Amino acid sequence: MNSQTRRLQVDGAAGPIEVLRDDPMDVQPSATAFIAHPHPLFGGTMDNKVVQTIARAFVQAGWRAIRFNFRGVGRSGGVHDEGRGEAEDMRLLVSQIAPAGPIALAGFSFGAFIAAQVLGSLWTEREVRKVVLVGTAASRFSVAGIPPEAHDRTMVLHGEHDETVPLQAVLDWARPQSLPVMVVPAVGHFFHGQLPLLKSLVARHLRS
Numbered sequence: 001m002n003s004q005t006r007r008l009q010v011d012g013a014a015g016p017i018e019v020l021r022d023d024p025m026d027v028q029p030s031a032t033a034f035i036a037h038p039h040p041l042f043g044g045t046m047d048n049k050v051v052q053t054i055a056r057a058f059v060q061a062g063w064r065a066i067r068f069n070f071r072g073v074g075r076s077g078g079v080h081d082e083g084r085g086e087a088e089d090m091r092l093l094v095s096q097i098a099p100a101g102p103i104a105l106a107g108f109s110f111g112a113f114i115a116a117q118v119l120g121s122l123w124t125e126r127e128v129r130k131v132v133l134v135g136t137a138a139s140r141f142s143v144a145g146i147p148p149e150a151h152d153r154t155m156v157l158h159g160e161h162d163e164t165v166p167l168q169a170v171l172d173w174a175r176p177q178s179l180p181v182m183v184v185p186a187v188g189h190f191f192h193g194q195l196p197l198l199k200s201l202v203a204r205h206l207r208s
Helices: 049-060 085-095 110-122 148-153 167-177 195-207
Strands: 006-010 017-023 032-036 066-067 103-107 128-134 155-158 182-184
Touching: 006 085, 006 128, 017 085, 032 049, 032 085, 032 110, 032 182, 049 066, 049 103, 049 128, 049 195, 066 085, 066 103, 085 110, 103 110, 110 128, 128 148, 128 195, 155 195, 182 195
Parallel strands: 032 066, 032 103, 103 128, 128 155, 155 182
Antiparallel strands: 006 017, 017 066
C-alpha cells in the first residue's frame, strides 16, 4: 500500500493472527482503524480490493490502518467460526495493538457484520471515533444494531445493484434504527470500476 506497511503476527485465541499495519507517511498517526475483510469461505482476505481501499482512505487521513486475516485465512491459525471467533479476534487485536486512544471500526460484507458486533461490545469502553460499514451482509447474518449515540459517527455504504447483498436487506436492517444508508447508484457489491469513488466517500466521512 505504501512504504510504511508492516507485516505483524499477533497471538490469538485460535492461533496466530496475520496482520498488516499501514502507517501514514511522515506523520504520527492520529488514531487506529481496524478493518475486517469479507467472508473467509468465499475467498475473503485482508488483501481484498475494497478492504485495501478503505485502509488507504484512513491512512491518507492520518490514521494507522490495521488489516488482518480472520482465523483459517492465510497465515492465521484456527478455522472459520461463523462470526463468533472472528469477532473475538478483532476485539483482541484492538486491545493488543491499540490498548488506549481513539479507534475506528470498519468492515466490508461479512467484515461489516463483524465490525458491528465489535462496536456493540466496545462502545461503552473505548472512544470509537468513526465506523465504516460497506456492503453490510444483512441478508446473510443477523447484524447487530448500531448504538444510537454512534449514528453520527457511522457511515453505511451500499451499492444500488449489489448482487450479493440486496440493498433492500440493508434498508430493512437500518429502518428500525433510523440509521441512514448512503446508496451509490449503479454499483455492485465489489465496487468494480468505482474504487476511487469509494475511497473518496470514506475520506469525506473521516473529515466530517
